[in-house]
Amino acid sequence: MNGSEQRLARPVIVTVDDDPGVSRAVARDLRREYGAQCRIVRAESGAQALEALRELKLRGEQVAVTLADYRMPMMDGIAFLEQAMDIFPFARRVLLTAYADTDAAIQAINTVDVDYYLLKPWDPPEEKLYPVVTELLQTWRSSNHRPVPETKVIGHRWSSRSFEVRDFLARNGVPYRWYAASDAEGERLLSAAHADQSDVPVVVTPEGETLRAPSDAELAARVGMSTSPGEKFYDVVVIGGGPAGLGAAVYAASEGLRTVLVERTATGGQAGQSSRIENYLGFPDGISGSQLADRARRQVVKFGAEVVSARDVSGIESAGAARIVRFADGGSIAAHTAILATGVAYRTLDAPGAEVLTGRGVYYGAALTEAVSCAGQDVFVVGGANSAGQAAMFLAQRSRSVTMLVRASSLDASMSAYLIDQINAAPNITVRPRSVAVEAHGDDHLETLTILDETTGEKETVAAQWLFVFIGAVPRTEWLDQDVMRDDHGFVCSGPDLLSGGRRPNGWTLDRDPYHLETSIPGVFVAGDVRADSVKRVASAVGEGAMAVMLVHRYLQWP
Numbered sequence: 001m002n003g004s005e006q007r008l009a010r011p012v013i014v015t016v017d018d019d020p021g022v023s024r025a026v027a028r029d030l031r032r033e034y035g036a037q038c039r040i041v042r043a044e045s046g047a048q049a050l051e052a053l054r055e056l057k058l059r060g061e062q063v064a065v066t067l068a069d070y071r072m073p074m075m076d077g078i079a080f081l082e083q084a085m086d087i088f089p090f091a092r093r094v095l096l097t098a099y100a101d102t103d104a105a106i107q108a109i110n111t112v113d114v115d116y117y118l119l120k121p122w123d124p125p126e127e128k129l130y131p132v133v134t135e136l137l138q139t140w141r142s143s144n145h146r147p148v149p150e151t152k153v154i155g156h157r158w159s160s161r162s163f164e165v166r167d168f169l170a171r172n173g174v175p176y177r178w179y180a181a182s183d184a185e186g187e188r189l190l191s192a193a194h195a196d197q198s199d200v201p202v203v204v205t206p207e208g209e210t211l212r213a214p215s216d217a218e219l220a221a222r223v224g225m226s227t228s229p230g231e232k233f234y235d236v237v238v239i240g241g242g243p244a245g246l247g248a249a250v251y252a253a254s255e256g257l258r259t260v261l262v263e264r265t266a267t268g269g270q271a272g273q274s275s276r277i278e279n280y281l282g283f284p285d286g287i288s289g290s291q292l293a294d295r296a297r298r299q300v301v302k303f304g305a306e307v308v309s310a311r312d313v314s315g316i317e318s319a320g321a322a323r324i325v326r327f328a329d330g331g332s333i334a335a336h337t338a339i340l341a342t343g344v345a346y347r348t349l350d351a352p353g354a355e356v357l358t359g360r361g362v363y364y365g366a367a368l369t370e371a372v373s374c375a376g377q378d379v380f381v382v383g384g385a386n387s388a389g390q391a392a393m394f395l396a397q398r399s400r401s402v403t404m405l406v407r408a409s410s411l412d413a414s415m416s417a418y419l420i421d422q423i424n425a426a427p428n429i430t431v432r433p434r435s436v437a438v439e440a441h442g443d444d445h446l447e448t449l450t451i452l453d454e455t456t457g458e459k460e461t462v463a464a465q466w467l468f469v470f471i472g473a474v475p476r477t478e479w480l481d482q483d484v485m486r487d488d489h490g491f492v493c494s495g496p497d498l499l500s501g502g503r504r505p506n507g508w509t510l511d512r513d514p515y516h517l518e519t520s521i522p523g524v525f526v527a528g529d530v531r532a533d534s535v536k537r538v539a540s541a542v543g544e545g546a547m548a549v550m551l552v553h554r555y556l557q558w559p
């Protein structure tokens, strides 16, 4: 067990008394008896003790017992216990009183539900203090409270930014616990963080640090991900952390190239969002996208490549022999070569209402994060390709029903046969061919969906809270300037495709043709889905990443 695990394994006893001598004496006696199993935290005023309780709450620790002196200036013991109850409602409460205050103490039992009042002095503790505290500890333990060591996210169920924060953490493999801001524990955490509903999403790190509505970059930095490059110059900068980028980084770093990979959201790319990849070589039983991404990420780090997270690349240019990669939020990285592996982005649903409800009932490829919330409910999936089929199968495990809206007359032309068989065999999946989601409605979140039957021309509006959209993708190349040649759809051209009638592309300065996977900027290569005419598979993306590295070596060795 490391230090923080040890800390979390022991519940806390908090004691507060304004007389420093008494405060130390109570803490000493408690420590002597319970020090091995509990952590004793002592304070000398109600305000100080409340602040300690808030910190403990944010760090995910559990308070088992609070002992407070009745007569304290500013805030008496009853007022303190009342507020302490708002932070740790299940902690047992003890009031320490002098004989003269017994009546007030008895009244207090009714006001703040005090479990016990102890008369001062409590000597000998073996007779007066320990039997009480031991019993209260047993009562507390029997109700099975557990510490929450993970990052905590407090937000609104139907807020798109709250969803994005959870999705970002999940896809980056950061364990977190979710609390609805309107639930009692969510409210308690917000209050402990001195935050309110207008601050959400609020993220509390395992160390107890509070972030109000953080950006991805801020979040990444605080949960331990690196957001800045460590070096001034690299052999290769890989842009995009999907299978192509991860593959390139593994091969480049393992072959001794100084490598940095820049990812805007989460390593794993589209594949990281796949619920189960069944056709990737070496995984006969399939592997979830997040597992594959996690393994690849570890492999990248193992070979010594740097991973810079939550940074958006917004430009690439040549400066002599160097390739400069610019970030959208300022700053840049310089390298001898670059590999573009930015993949594709989901095409958005062209239906009134869909845009404003994105993240609030309408989701793109977010099946994994949201699946738990759909348990027992009716779900709609738009799309007829493998990604939609996988999502439908995954969602069907927990949802009451899954309805697939497919524009084509069947799945045959767009989906693998094995998936069609699985969908046909699933009792709670219905496929509606020639059906299109044409409108999404809802105030706060998705409530109804209008579906057009393209065979009959009829429209039907149905109750719907969950809509997952998988309708193809567009290349993420909008940020490239025209020096990087692309096809009519925006995919990056490379190698022989750049030659027009045997002529090299405009601006090409070298006395040789572009290598395979080399773009119209020498030394800048492309791999994976973003490449024109690519195969759009995990295996081919990884393979192209490896091949791009081989060509990087060739480029670096070219005289």
Ligand SMILES: Cc1cc2nc3c(=O)[nH]c(=O)nc-3n(C[C@H](O)[C@H](O)[C@H](O)COP(=O)(O)OP(=O)(O)OC[C@H]3O[C@@H](n4cnc5c(N)ncnc54)[C@H](O)[C@@H]3O)c2cc1C
Binding pocket: 239, 240, 241, 242, 243, 244, 245, 262, 263, 264, 265, 266, 267, 268, 269, 270, 271, 272, 273, 274, 275, 276, 277, 278, 279, 280, 311, 312, 313, 314, 341, 342, 343, 344, 345, 365, 386, 387, 388, 390, 476, 479, 527, 528, 529, 530, 535, 536, 537, 538, 539, 541
């Ligand atoms: C739900 C789903 C299921 C799938 N299932 C399978 C399957 O079973 N088998 C299979 O073979 N294939 C499957 N695919 C396809 C496969 O995932 C893709 O072919 C593969 O992920 C492509 O990898 P890539 O690295 O080229 O691009 P992507 O996976 O798209 O990764 C690109 C990465 O670049 C990042 N990026 C983009 N722009 C920037 C920028 N400007 N700055 C920094 N970073 C940027 C993105 O955030 C992303 O992480 C599936 C796809 C989806 C969506």
